[in-house]
Amino acid sequence: MEVLVxxxxxxxxxxxxxxxxPDERESLARSMLDDVLRAVTGAGGDPRLLSTEQLDPPVDxxxxxxxxxxxxxxxxxxxxxxxxESDPLAVVMADLALATPPVLGxxxxxxxxxxxxxxxxxxxxxxxxxxxxxxxxxxxxxxLDHRESAAAVDAAVTVFDSHRLAxxxxxxxxxxxxLIHGDGAATDWLREAGVTLDxxxxxxxxxxxxx
Amino acid sequence: MEVLVxxxxxxxxxxxxxxxxPDERESLARSMLDDVLRAVTGAGGDPRLLSTEQLDPPVDxxxxxxxxxxxxxxxxxxxxxxxxESDPLAVVMADLALATPPVLGxxxxxxxxxxxxxxxxxxxxxxxxxxxxxxxxxxxxxxLDHRESAAAVDAAVTVFDSHRLAxxxxxxxxxxxxLIHGDGAATDWLREAGVTLDxxxxxxxxxxxxx
Numbered sequence: 001m002e003v004l005v006x007x008x009x010x011x012x013x014x015x016x017x018x019x020x021x022p023d024e025r026e027s028l029a030r031s032m033l034d035d036v037l038r039a040v041t042g043a044g045g046d047p048r049l050l051s052t053e054q055l056d057p058p059v060d061x062x063x064x065x066x067x068x069x070x071x072x073x074x075x076x077x078x079x080x081x082x083x084x085e086s087d088p089l090a091v092v093m094a095d096l097a098l099a100t101p102p103v104l105g106x107x108x109x110x111x112x113x114x115x116x117x118x119x120x121x122x123x124x125x126x127x128x129x130x131x132x133x134x135x136x137x138x139x140x141x142x143x144l145d146h147r148e149s150a151a152a153v154d155a156a157v158t159v160f161d162s163h164r165l166a167x168x169x170x171x172x173x174x175x176x177x178x179l180i181h182g183d184g185a186a187t188d189w190l191r192e193a194g195v196t197l198d199x200x201x202x203x204x205x206x207x208x209x210x211x
Numbered sequence: 212m213e214v215l216v217x218x219x220x221x222x223x224x225x226x227x228x229x230x231x232x233p234d235e236r237e238s239l240a241r242s243m244l245d246d247v248l249r250a251v252t253g254a255g256g257d258p259r260l261l262s263t264e265q266l267d268p269p270v271d272x273x274x275x276x277x278x279x280x281x282x283x284x285x286x287x288x289x290x291x292x293x294x295x296e297s298d299p300l301a302v303v304m305a306d307l308a309l310a311t312p313p314v315l316g317x318x319x320x321x322x323x324x325x326x327x328x329x330x331x332x333x334x335x336x337x338x339x340x341x342x343x344x345x346x347x348x349x350x351x352x353x354x355l356d357h358r359e360s361a362a363a364v365d366a367a368v369t370v371f372d373s374h375r376l377a378x379x380x381x382x383x384x385x386x387x388x389x390l391i392h393g394d395g396a397a398t399d400w401l402r403e404a405g406v407t408l409d410x411x412x413x414x415x416x417x418x419x420x421x422x
Binding site for chain 2: 103118120121122139140141143144161162163164165166167173176177180181197199202203204
């Protein structure tokens with residue numbers, strides 16, 4: 001299955017600004033992208049990067065450069081590709097650093113004209129599209145919006161329930177999940193940056209040794 | 212499968228104190244318990260409540276009253292029950308208001324001497340135990356601790372990946388998940404209490420109309 005991986009190279013992970021410098025955030029975002037691409041490949045998917053600009057170092061996969069916002073860029077690919085049952089397209093966000101080949105394999109195998117993976121907070125972290133007329137809108141409560149727009153084109157919707165895929169790495173609390181459940185480049189990056197789990201009165205957070 | 216549902220009737224949901232009065236938190240906690248018991252029954256499980264005190268109104272299931280802290284109370288049941296492959300025991304937290312019969316059915320069917328459902332933040336939201344010597348310790352990073360203690364008694368561990376079951380309803384951000392994904396008594400309770408989704412610059416939170 002072709003798997004589109006949208007990536008924004010422009011000021012990535014700004015919600016982690018209290019914790020990391022701009023250069024560090026860029027480096028962490030790239031580590032997460034590498035983890036996602038590896039997991040997609042491991043699950044038998046064919047990744048195609050949809051990036052706001054060419055990456056340096058480049059990735060070893062096809063790249064479409066589109067500087068437009070996420071929704072417009074993904075919809076341009078959907079319009080051009082016209083996914084079908086026999087030629088589906090998946091869309092997997094580049095910050096799903098907890099994605100593994102087994103969970104992505106189950107996702108790619110899930111039935112449905114549109115398979116939606118909700119992210120924590122009402123977002124859409126991944127999709128499998130098997131119908132030509134479905135379009136995305138990533139703004140706000142996109143999970144509910146995508147259910148509605150799939151219904152509007154008479155697409156059968158499946159919701160895919162996964163903590164790994166619901167966890168996009170966006171804010172400080174998400175780093176806890178990455179340290180507990182991750183074992184890829186992004187988790188290594190965090191550990192090398194001195195970020196560790198921090199338990200305070202039974203609640204788990206993260207701290208940074210050199211901060 | 213017998214399913215132990217631990218419930219603390221003493222000052223429940225204190226992390227939601229900024230949002231709800233003590234009476235409201237008690238009422239919300241009871242709604243969530245009712246949702247969990249219904250989901251367990253719907254999945255073919257036999258719930259047994261493990262409560263710090265008798266409930267009013269009572270629940271329509273067997274109740275064990277144990278006023279000790281969670282870990283001691285659950286371990287007392289494990290020691291008495293001595294779960295096995297043919298006579299397993301599940302432990303499902305009472306605040307998993309997003310639990311549904313299908314996801315619990317998949318959990319009960321998952322292989323493993325010890326099946327662990329991680330909660331967001333390193334906790335353990337549910338377990339299936341099929342070995343007599345495994346004991347729990349819910350303090351702190353219990354997910355990692357439970358993996359270790361299962362390995363220490365040579366139990367085969369399975370990790371069960373579910374956003375619904377990873378989401379214990381503990382803090383304000385969890386109410387977002389309940390409003391988006393829930394359709395039981397707790398979600399009704401929230402809506403009647405005037406709690407609604409609130410979108411601000413693309414980020415989703417909750418607000419309360421009468422606050």
